[in-house]
Amino acid sequence: MSKAILILCLALLTGCVGHYQQPAPEAPHATLNAQWGSNILMSGGTQVYYGFYDNHCHDTQETGVLGAISASQPEKNQFLIKPDRRIYLQAASMGIKTRNGDEILTHRTCLNISSFIPKNGATYQVSHSAPKSGCSLEVIDMQTGKAPDSLVVEKITKECGLGD
Template sequence: MSGGSQGYWAYYDARCQDTAETGVLGSLSVSDPAKNRFLIQPDRRVYLTALSSGVIERQSTDQALIHRSCLSRSSFIPEAGATYQMTHSAPESGCALQVIDKQTGKAPSTLVVEPVVEGCGL
């Protein structure tokens, strides 16, 4: 997808209910990626929602451009002192939210792909 945007949300509640502990947990900076930090509590399951939205160029002449949005949910239990990288990808079909422990280069053992449930959509 091109010309689009991505959004990420984090909750401690599986039903995506906003609490005093959720909301803006960090910030993103395209010009200074070192500032891309999110502070979450260790040893407590965090539920992540990611949305990618953009335009896909089609090869047919029927409709040259189509808009596409894709929503994914995952959860994991972060470890104290660890740093994780989240990446949302939206290939030609489906989408996926990847979480990688920067120290090991692997997904956390507690990572679960969650279903999109009512109340967790955008």
């Protein structure tokens, strides 16, 4: 199953899927500031965010890849999203983990989807974490320091890369 997720993520990054159409800076928008979450399951790796307008990750001309997190260029970790419309934010983390300090590497992937209705002018911090088991996507409204009232943790469907 993890190979399927890796292939999906690579396809999304290489152009097989569209890119989320970020609004112009002068147009109404909300801002997502992406940060590396705590990551015990994986060493290094990649974290990628996607934005869709439905819970089945249907790619349209307006939706798709938001971008990957850059450790060396944090200015690339900011994404503009359209306000006042529910966005389904998908986070994918991929990386490797050594077993018991041996040279044996295990490939790990983690995928989450949460949705919320961003407010115009608001800034949200998002982080995707992979603790000892499972993974989670956190969305925080920077004005309140809390999750947005409209936040829903979504079930991952087959169309989004996993599920029944």
